[in-house]
Amino acid sequence: MPSSAPSFADLLLRCQRSAVHLELRDSYAPTDRFEAWKRGERIEWEDRQSWWHPYDQLITDTVKRGVVIRRARIVSEPVSEYIRWEHYVTRANITAGEEVRWLPRRRATAIALPGNDFWLFDDRLLRVHHFSGDGAVVEDEITADPEAVKLCSTAFEAVWERAVPHHLYAI
Template sequence: MGSLVTDPATFQRLFEDFHHAAFKLEVRRSYGVPSEDEPFQVFLAGGDPGVAWLRSWLDLMRAETAKGKRVERVRVVDEPPSDYLRFELSVTPHNIAAGEDIRYLARRRATELALPQYDFWLFDSQLVAFLHFTDDDQFVGFSTTEDPAEVLKHCQCRDRAWTRALPFSAPPTTVAAAA
């Protein structure tokens, strides 16, 4: 695993530079992303947080998927879903409209499938980006590897998760019941 990279522009380049497919396994129950703090609080108070805070990501996804690239995620969910997951669910239609394909997998099922208990992105089945967080869920950066054994392991995790996860159109309560 490479050294920790904290530069946001370097992280964004991973999405600009991949050629075919990017996949993310999301296993955290919450994410401490400063740009989401205010919208998350608005959501918790019952308001509409809008998506202005998410616009740069949506624009990037729209641009990259318009080139024929695939961006896929599997979100591991608890039942009932955490407040943060409910917040994510509220904006997921915008992610889908921007070209992402997002699916859900019950946490119990993820454990049975021996999926990692950490988040990662897999680019073109050639590079793994491990996401690093503090104990209080703050994103601090990422590290990468192109080691063939590590890449293969994460490709296999992707395949196990993707083939068993349910599409966004199935709400998390259905995911938990069906998995």
């Protein structure tokens, strides 16, 4: 189903203070990069041009404007193969300027969580991701509903407080 939601780039361009992203799934639809990693191919981190993508530049440019970007992932343990790959490629997110933390799912039991992954911009606007069962994005929903914003903001902060910084989360 096509989405009429503003692009992620447009939402980040309007963002002034903070953008937070909560990921709740243990796998998403496979990508060519994931398949290459499964075959044993690895990124040459020293050759930034070989892996730097427009997303990375967008994040860097946004952080340079003073916007704090945080990502938290809730993961089952032992982690899935997909999460092992995500952990590996998170170096790109960090290099671009994101702060990333990981929360083992068993430590999230007492947190009221939304049913979907989301981005929250400036604590006022949500971009909610709706996925198919196999992890493909079906639609993105934009909402400023105060109850949804409050739930997602509170959930993200509770996850962030309990989560392990990327450099300390060993897989």
